[in-house]
Amino acid sequence: MLILSYFLFLALAAAVFSVGVYGLFTRRNMLRMLLSAEVMFNSALLTLLALAATSEPLGGRVLALIAIGTAAAEIGVMISIGILFFRRTGEIDVYKLSEGTRGGSKESHA
Structure with missing residues (x-):
């Protein structure tokens, strides 16, 4: 029974991580991308907490x-x-931010 509950926590963490990856690759807004990365980090934290329950007390x-x-x-x-x-x-659109840095300096040195 205990193994099943850990499996459910790990399955939930995998689902949350998948949502974070989807949000990271489909959003153009920088804040939404950062929040998706935070969701991915929290899924890793959920995995860590589920596995910490099986370890020594501290x-x-x-x-x-x-x-x-x-x-x-x-x-x-x-x-x-x-x-x-x-x-x-x-x-905060990351595609517009990256376009501004590719062209280099637009000033002419005549």
Whole structure:
């Protein structure tokens, strides 16, 4: 019975990870892409927590708490990068951002 509940947690984590991958590859908005990456990270965290329940009393749980703290720091950094891009360019569409960096300098040196 215990193995079945762990399998269900791992299946849920795989489904959430799949939703995150789909969101990452189909969205053009930078914030939505960052949130999809966060969903993928949370599915990995769910897997870690499911496996931590089978470990020694403190070993896996301490590792899970460190991962939760890392996730909180990660989302703060990702949102700040998105805000920086918006302030510099006025857009958060990643395709338009990449087009602006490919052409190089548009000034002529005559």
